[in-house]
Amino acid sequence: MAQGKQAGGSTDRPGRASDLPASVEVAWGLRERPGKGPRPGLDLDRIVGAAVRIAEAEGLAAVSMGRVAKELGVSTMSLYRYVAAKDELYVLMQEAAMGLPPAPPAPGTPWREVLTAWATALRDRSRRNLWAMRIPVDGPPATPHSVAWMEQGLASLDGSGLGDGDRISVIMLVSGFVRNEVGTMADLAAAQAKAGTTPEESLVRYGRLLARFTDPVRFPAVTRLLEAGVLEGPDDPDYEFAFGLERLLDGIEALVRKRGVAG
Amino acid sequence: MAQGKQAGGSTDRPGRASDLPASVEVAWGLRERPGKGPRPGLDLDRIVGAAVRIAEAEGLAAVSMGRVAKELGVSTMSLYRYVAAKDELYVLMQEAAMGLPPAPPAPGTPWREVLTAWATALRDRSRRNLWAMRIPVDGPPATPHSVAWMEQGLASLDGSGLGDGDRISVIMLVSGFVRNEVGTMADLAAAQAKAGTTPEESLVRYGRLLARFTDPVRFPAVTRLLEAGVLEGPDDPDYEFAFGLERLLDGIEALVRKRGVAG
DNA sequence: GCAGTAGTGCGTATGTCATACGCAGAAGAC
């Protein structure tokens, strides 16, 4: 009498309350434990905790079901009593990593400042959990913490006068920016770690590489860039974030003005 | 006499001309064939072509060394005579997917228009090769086509009066935006394909899910959004792109003005 | 108390991957 595509087997876990993705259901704290069989020797929190610990220490790639199980001193397959698939574990890990957003600035603060605080908080949280950037997105924010972040993002635009459609677009734009920024940082850091070079060294290498291949005729702008020595700066990751956010906010401000005039 | 970290084995391929990452070296067309041993029965173009064909038809995940080899009617391991590791194949696939940027608008066109054309071209090209968005980034653009795109992006700001540092930041910002936009689209499309739902259906489902869990007290902004029926619109992916780009360009324009005044 | 039953942990197996290693044969260099 199992509903869903796959009947039988370990997929058919207890306490399903709806047709939601199991991970979402779990994250919202549904799924009551029917007090039948043996007491579970494990719980989701411990599993997710162990997985997060591994990810923090050795990166997301080190998180395998076997590894997590070993960490907990149980067998690999026992994890599947708590988690339908690895994707589900990923979702839960991400949820744990993001946590709830910090309290917003006092009401009355100008929207630009509030939005800045939100974006910065989002970046800091993401940056502290770089591994989480590697988790493939599987849909719009649907877990409690993600929704809370979205809520706070939307609320940050309260004083802007923007309509709901604009607000959601703005929030998606800004969070996409943050995600991309941090994700790119993570990728570069990973590449450098693999190559065993320092950030400065890789930048110099990169400059040399470009210099070697970019002839001034086909690539005048790049050549100029090299000659200007732009690639010799310290490439502060904070700088690119601040730069991008500033542009974004200026652009949003222009929208706010436009809508204010129009409506 | 092998240089490099790993001596011996198949890593030690012929024709190495420098200490560059092998993939980069290949992409720039270095690596002369020393006319010794048997004539190679394969070439990189055929390998990359087959890999791209698989990725187009079945997604990046379907691209395994074994699968590519089968496509070409050779054994898995023979590929490793042409490619040091799968990552290298990825880089070459991406290079093939992006191709060269289309010709820019006529000189004299305002920078905003040129930059728009560039961003749009980048998006279109990326969108036509969604699978390529799944390839992990391993560093700043270092292959010929990537550098060509960068060149054209930088050149698009010729009429803006921005300095070199600003230009590179702007280009990184815009290309990051495009990448994120298309990548998110790809993720959502993949998730929907896996769930077997249409885009409209998933949006409705998402709305229902939010409605179910977001109580109006904890999540007033989200609740308002739902009540406003914003999630019932068609969620045109073009719209979000256009919206974001417009904000970005407005923000960049503000910078141009500021620098123009200052310098 | 005592069945019945739904859960439990987990051993084992399957199938997929990337890739190390080494051999046999080919073809240009001397």
Place this chain on the structure above:
DNA sequence: GTCTTCTGCGTATGACATACGCACTACTGC
């Protein structure tokens, strides 16, 4: 003609996710 340097490729190896089924446990209804 021999030597060297390639080639293709068969055969491991060691991950990994996860299907399946067994043995055992602790509630539920009687």
